[in-house]
Amino acid sequence: MRKPPRHRRKMQSVTMSDVAELANVSPSTVSLFLRKPEAVSATASQAISRAIDKLNYVPNLMAGGLAAASSRAVSILVPSVRNAFFAETVSSMQTALKKQRLQLILGHTEYDEQEEEELVRMALSWAPAAIVLTGLSHSAATRRLLANVAIPVIEIWELGGPQIDAAIGFHHDQVGIAAAEHLVRQGRRNLLFLGARMHQDRRARQRCNGFLQAARAAGAAAKVVEHPDTASAEIGSMLLAEALRLHPETDGIACSNDHIALGVLFACERQKIAVPDRLAVIGFGDLSFSAACNPPLTTIRPSGDLIGREAARLIEEHLHGEKADTHRTIDTRFTLQHRRSS
Amino acid sequence: MRKPPRHRRKMQSVTMSDVAELANVSPSTVSLFLRKPEAVSATASQAISRAIDKLNYVPNLMAGGLAAASSRAVSILVPSVRNAFFAETVSSMQTALKKQRLQLILGHTEYDEQEEEELVRMALSWAPAAIVLTGLSHSAATRRLLANVAIPVIEIWELGGPQIDAAIGFHHDQVGIAAAEHLVRQGRRNLLFLGARMHQDRRARQRCNGFLQAARAAGAAAKVVEHPDTASAEIGSMLLAEALRLHPETDGIACSNDHIALGVLFACERQKIAVPDRLAVIGFGDLSFSAACNPPLTTIRPSGDLIGREAARLIEEHLHGEKADTHRTIDTRFTLQHRRSS
DNA sequence: TCAGGCGATAATAGCGCTACGATTTATTTG
DNA sequence: CAAATAAATCGTAGCGCTATTATCGCCTGA
Incomplete structure (x- = not known):
């Protein structure tokens, strides 16, 4: 009369428990090692890294993010990455964020506030560590969505109007x-x-x-x-x-x-x-x-590069808990290149 | 002698249960509605959409992804989005993927296989629905990481060598x-x-x-x-x-x-x-x-645009379970534009 | 000698959602 | 009108991980 296993589920091939088992420690220790290596003894650290290597373990960020109620993703919405200006910013930002193991989720608004709104909604679904928007003009619904989020909201490439949270750009x-x-x-x-x-x-x-x-x-x-x-x-x-x-x-x-x-x-x-x-x-x-x-x-x-780097810096500061509230305005300025056409 | 609540946790403001409660249905039904609206009665559908609107509910994709063992993310790694060729592909792909509610996670390899390997590792952490790489040349470790994943691996912008899974591009x-x-x-x-x-x-x-x-x-x-x-x-x-x-x-x-x-x-x-x-x-x-x-x-x-669209199509097919195994080669060709400089 | 303190590790309880089967309700048919 | 079938809804058990608390040794000093 025994029943078959009620629920069968898909799964990840190698989990943290597998690593823990092989390294002869508890899963907690593996998790701790991954997040704060300095808090784990040298012996355990070694055993764990060895196990990770051997098993080719890749942590599941969704499980981690769910448990920690925050993710290692940063959402950035630009009109289009075909535009060299935004490509520059996206690129420099991704480079800077990578050092903090943050990933960029990219969206194209095509200069359409409706599109942007939809993308913001999708972006929030990932519980990102920060959200970056282009410009200061957004639909009412977008503003409402972003009004109460606990993460930095960074508006780039425009200054000189009411901003949601931080703004980085120029006039x-x-x-x-x-x-x-x-x-x-x-x-x-x-x-x-x-x-x-x-x-x-x-x-x-x-x-x-x-x-x-x-x-x-x-x-x-x-x-x-x-x-x-x-x-x-x-x-x-x-x-x-x-x-x-x-x-x-x-x-x-x-x-x-x-x-x-x-x-x-x-x-x-x-x-x-x-x-x-x-x-x-x-x-x-x-x-x-x-x-x-x-x-x-x-x-x-313009300073497309700098905009991306400053945005990444702001996110980093917030992540490291430097309370310095993110509501800031950073003017990255621009420079006139006088050449022979004038 | 009563104990304080043992675990306190951060949380999302509005969850699916909140929606279910307001709509007077079970959370399962809300989940079903979100995934297959046509399977839910008109009455329930209406009550649920109303509740979602009222509460401004945003689903948590990490929880969903964890439960479903797959995510709505597609990872794309290109040398750099500053390069107009790749910007074009990324852009057209993002446009096509948006219709399927898939999000692009972007990474820059800077023409470095080591960097690419790291990015692939990070990408896999998201349990993406597909992963897109540039070119056919990758480190041994990258190949190992990708050898046994169950998702489409698409190599773009190069044809004519051994490919991991699908390849879309030209010679x-x-x-x-x-x-x-x-x-x-x-x-x-x-x-x-x-x-x-x-x-x-x-x-x-x-x-x-x-x-x-x-x-x-x-x-x-x-x-x-x-x-x-x-x-x-x-x-x-x-x-x-x-x-x-x-x-x-x-x-x-x-x-x-x-x-x-x-x-x-x-x-x-x-x-x-x-x-x-x-x-x-x-x-x-x-x-x-x-x-x-x-x-x-x-x-x-070249056909940067087409490459992105074809990649998106491949992913869509796979998602809809059309078993047509993804191991394919799609030659997007190129055209000679004869103008006056020759 | 043993209380006190500390660093390291372990046990535990979910995070919010989906998949699966079970159950209920509506609809058809012999 | 009961039985069979179909349609809609629900209950449950995790997905893999983190945060928090509890526990275990070990060293120190009176």
Whole structure:
């Protein structure tokens, strides 16, 4: 009348108990060794590491996370990793986090707050150690979801608005201002901003607005020509053609980023427009080609790398319990790279 | 004489039981609803969704994963997401996986097998639904770790060697061959391959080797000039200068990627070297600037996007139990974009 | 000699959820 | 109308690990 085993379950091949058994200690000791090796005697440590090696034991982070009510994951949501800016930040952050054995869970919002909201929900399901979002603008539901979480919430790549918790980045309107002031300093009076995808990209819009204001404040004329698609050199060339048709008097151009600026330079070369003599050009991004093109592109270099590192540092501090409450604002600034295009 | 509660534990604010209670059903039913909504009656479904909304319930994927012995995570390891090729694949994959509610865990190997091994170990700790690696070359320990896992192991961006499980990509030597044959077809006989970081980037090396062999097979001379750093336009310009010094007779150049090619075009422009008359140039990658530069760059376009989508499809099939064993090879091919630089 | 203290190890009770079988309820059929 | 079948729901036993408390030796010093 004996019953068969009621529940059969899938399982992990090698568990912590297996290691404990082989090392002749209790599972608790193995767990302790994994988390605080210094608290375990040398003898036990050795036996345990040997057993781990022999069995090729891989700890189960889900079990660990469940028991500890927190995980070794950090969720980062960016518009897209195809964008070199965010790729840089993601990359530097992952490098920094790896040292703390934290893993990056990546999500792409595609500049869509609805999408972001869904991704935040999914991210929270992992009980991450921190969550990183791009920008300061989020749906109401996203804010609600994040309002009461006990982990750091870090908003990157934008400063200058109400923030949820920490914010790391710079002021995009100041980028626009710097570009305008630079062109004015170079003696230009008929300025133009060439922008791509500005209906979606808030930060490009902020740069544009800063540019227009500063230009006008300095007594220069300032117009905008834009294109709805993602920035590319091709669109840059098209925008230049349109710009010169609509505003032939233009003598200084700022671009929403270096892809656009590169396209402008290509078009100028084809049409024998002298840069910077006839037209000064300034970009944004300092991408890999910006110093190498003809002429080398004056541009504003953001701090994508630093943003990622600072975010990782914040997370590390929080993890190590340095109570220094995370509600902070870190301005990573930007620098003007003056080259020959202006 | 009563004891205080022995164990106090941290916890999640809202659990499935809370939802069940509010909806007047058992936790099992809530779980079922979340996994297979169609198996739950309309009445119960409604009550449950309402409760979820009201409580703002977020399921705990770690608990779920632990119980189900599998997680909703897919681990992807690429050399770096700063590289536009991999960014493209990661991005398209993430988009495709999102529909299945799978999350991407990202790791950067930096072209280092040791690093990759560590990352694989960390990745396995999550009991992912699949694991995606770049290339076919891995450390012995990595192979051992992956030998017996029950999940799909997908190697991307390289074909033509022994694979662990599935492989999705193309043959890089064929890329080199196509480039050489193209230049020969254009009447070039003194060919050169310009490469960056080839000591680390196996796939660039394969393209180079294919190029040299095909060029020589076609009776053309073929040399190599390389630089140890990451590809960039600046390095492309430097390499061109060195190339013309060492091999002034060169009349056709293939580059390990479009960044290098762009630098070559920039340098040619500065030095008034006519492209393609004096020098034909072909790149690899078809990056965002390649069609827009002067002259538009002939290049070979890989299928980074497709690779990501195919990988996601494979994972989906496996998840839906379509036994179609995953050990497969999918050749995503590449296409030659003939433009004016050759 | 033995209480007191300390470092190292062990035992225990869940973390929140899913899978499985068992049970209940609704629906059909002989 | 009872029996058989199908549909919906529930109860239970862990998944593998961590945090907390309890225990075990061993050394010190009065």
